[in-house]
Amino acid sequence: MVNFLLERTVPLPLDEAWRRLTNWPRHGEAVPLTRVTVTPPGATHEGTMVVARSGIGPLAFDDPMEVTVWRPPGDDVPGLCHLEKRGRVITGWAEIEVRPGPGGRTRVRWREELGVRWVPGVFDGVVERTARYVFGRAVNRLLRGA
Template sequence: MANILLERTAPLPLDEAWRRITRWRRHGEAVPLTVVRVDPPEPTRRGTVVVARSGVGPLSFDDPMEVTVWQPPEGGAPGLCRLEKRGRVVLGWAELEVRPGPGGRTRVLWREEIRIRLLPPLLDGVVRRSSRYVFGRALNRLLRSP
């Protein structure tokens, strides 16, 4: 099992940072070889299922995630979204959080616990490093693009 924590500060209001990191289809634009679909499409709420399909051709797999916590930021209070991974290949959870940061900026946290079925724990370090790289780049892109 690989645990990752990504932290960023962005010159954005809380609600705008939240909007940018929870527009699920944009995650597919930010993560290579990935397409994202959402059911139901809008608005996100508890029970929404986000499916990231990654790979090429027959080497593709679905990473279905169910939104189990949906607390958008309100009145300056932090926002939190938790997704439970429900797939046959990727297991674990992810949390996206926005909170007030220094100097009027927004602090964004992306926490994730990832387990790849059939992958031995010996390779957790590789999963951790590759996930930090891929998701770190995706988070940067999501926060930069309106």
């Protein structure tokens, strides 16, 4: 298992940064070879399942995640979403937090504990660097998009 943290400070209101980061289908647009579905459709809440299907054809796999904490931001109150990874291939959790930052900006924290079954710990460095790169680009793209 690897742990990593991504932090960004963006010129967006809290609620807009939250909206962009928790628009689950857009994650599929931000991560290559990935499509995201949400069950049940509609507003996210605790218990919502977010499934990212990554890969091509027979090499594709699902990364199902359950929302276990859902606290949207309020007036200068941080927002927090915690997802537990429930898959056979990808394990761990992810956490998205938005909070007031300097100068009216928003501070974003994306923390993740990521395990890939059948990948020995000797490859943790490669998994971490790859995840940091892929998720870093995804966070940047999600925050830039309207």
